[in-house]
Amino acid sequence: MRPTDIMRGCPPPPEAQVTKANWRTYPAIRWGFTHARELLPTAAIRRAAQPSSLFSAQRELTGLPFTAPDGQATTIAETLQATDADALIVMHRGVIVTEWYGEGMSVTTPHMLCSVSKSICGTLGGVLAARGLIDPADQVTTHLPELADTAYRDCTVRHLLDMQVGIRFEEDYDDPNGDVTRYRYSSGWDVAPPGVPSGDQRGFLTTLRPSGKPHGEVFHYVSPNTDVCGWVYERACGAPYAKLLSDYLWQPMGAAEDASITLDSMGAGRFAGGISATARDLARFGEMIRCRGLVQGRQVVPGAWIDDIHDAGNREAWTNGDLAFVFPEGRYRSNWYTVDTRRRDLAAVGIHGQWIYVDVASDTVIVKLATQAKALDVTQDHRWLAAFREIIAHLS
């Protein structure tokens, strides 16, 4: 069964049927990641009344040869095919120089972002902070007293944004009995076995226990931290996350399409990974980050918040943390990765191959969406990083 035969027919043959039981597994994942709203409840993140302009001057980049980290000679086109890519947009100096879509994708197709959603949350935080709606120094429990007996006691919004919470939670995507599995039941992403709690993500968040280690010292990647962060935003602002994101980012930045976020059965959003958006709107978003929060002359995100993302990540917390093997020269701030502190690039990265790569020095923004079979696949990530850098070298 090829991914492009999935969900053909009404009903499709059983082997082509996508349900909540298989939607994030190969070969269903390509259809699943482009039809999340057909599988789960979702809230709309409203687009702008008038999309911001995107200019295009396409150059042939997909034939570009480069050397993968394993020493093999390859090309961008080969890499797109070999890594189950669904979309690639390269913007250079504010102009789209490459725009490529895989089968089943188009300029209007929303695609699951996985943890790229977290970087959107971290960016939204800057807008809310500038408006005085939240303060990164706020105690989480000041906003959410119901978390007083959880790992989030004595934790600040900053600790959430920087993944420095002393929490007992292992982000293992492949352990069928692990924390992530229970978490996915709570957010309604997977069908829970009878008797297992499901569909109430906020309830799940109140069960999370401290690790005993202090907050603010070590980078420890925990998706529920971002769900707590979005929950703080909602409580502080008195509005649903989807509306905050629309009012403060999606509409001001000129998004052409509604994005969406998955909801559990109580209406709680999966802020850490549940957003779907088009590649073009992500290019707008990445370009706004590159331009220090500016969109066509309007300051949508405070420049100082972006500067802080570039400058204030804690290198020591990162090197002692659990993803240093992915970006050995990296750090993390407000849900954005610096891939290489010497280069000062930024990345939003999601499992199954989602990337926004922002390289200020070369005026480049790259969006790459995919449906890789493996959730975490560092080999593919490193191959794409090499590809991004080859593209940048070629453009510069």
Add this chain to the structure above:
Amino acid sequence: MRPTDIMRGCPPPPEAQVTKANWRTYPAIRWGFTHARELLPTAAIRRAAQPSSLFSAQRELTGLPFTAPDGQATTIAETLQATDADALIVMHRGVIVTEWYGEGMSVTTPHMLCSVSKSICGTLGGVLAARGLIDPADQVTTHLPELADTAYRDCTVRHLLDMQVGIRFEEDYDDPNGDVTRYRYSSGWDVAPPGVPSGDQRGFLTTLRPSGKPHGEVFHYVSPNTDVCGWVYERACGAPYAKLLSDYLWQPMGAAEDASITLDSMGAGRFAGGISATARDLARFGEMIRCRGLVQGRQVVPGAWIDDIHDAGNREAWTNGDLAFVFPEGRYRSNWYTVDTRRRDLAAVGIHGQWIYVDVASDTVIVKLATQAKALDVTQDHRWLAAFREIIAHLS
């Protein structure tokens, strides 16, 4: 708890929480009917790239006095309040002369249409027939052989469109153990008790048994007939209903917003009642019906199909059928009601107060959306009919 306090807070207080357990009951229903996609999986029905123009020259009509069928003096404004109305648009000679929204509604808010969805299905049928994709004379089982052992044996698409199927199914919205309850479990609208089949609407449709009466003689209102009709469209055209509706109606008629349709857990749409759309796009749709299928000079629906809706309803089947008490002078064709054969008006009507009223003689189209507590409330329907006719008399 007032409807406007529903779902305030994150989480809202328990009495303000909407879930699949209460979303169509008062007071949750207003929130539920404007947030269906936040409760259920949905497919997008894509809008047009460029909305068709809507011109507005508002006149004060809400103060208009009229006499309700019970003899009481009232006004449009009083009736809006007394019948839980959410939106009212009156178009006269192609121009919006009144546009009113209740609290929580706006020009971009999608609202559940209930069985107004059926009239959309019946209209889409005309486009597909003109393109040779279906023929109303087709046997249902030619397209869907899996229904050979059901009530739909020997039944044509025309029988579906005109609700003249000899089927054992009682459309009682309030019987907790009735056919409609099992049907709603199948479409995922309600949470089924453990062990009760749910989430597979197509599977449910294959369980429906014949009544023993012949097809084509008596009007018998059965929602699943429309789900079978939409399923025939999908099979005949090889595309999902949401795409057919977008390609052949929503985009050509210049819809400004995406509509949506609820899906079961296998991706089957609830064509009979699961569409949500904005009042303005419904006004566009009604205006297209009024104008014999024309939208800004383009023939979107064949004029002959609209003529047939006006002319070919079987009056005898209607008077012997189960809704003659609602419209004693009515008839039914292609999922549209003629309210009064002498007047030759048309109506799309859905439970809980949804209406598109098309009066060709006076060049008037009226869209009224509501969240009435009772599913079927003929007193309210007759009060609104009186209101519509007063508006028309006033405009003429």
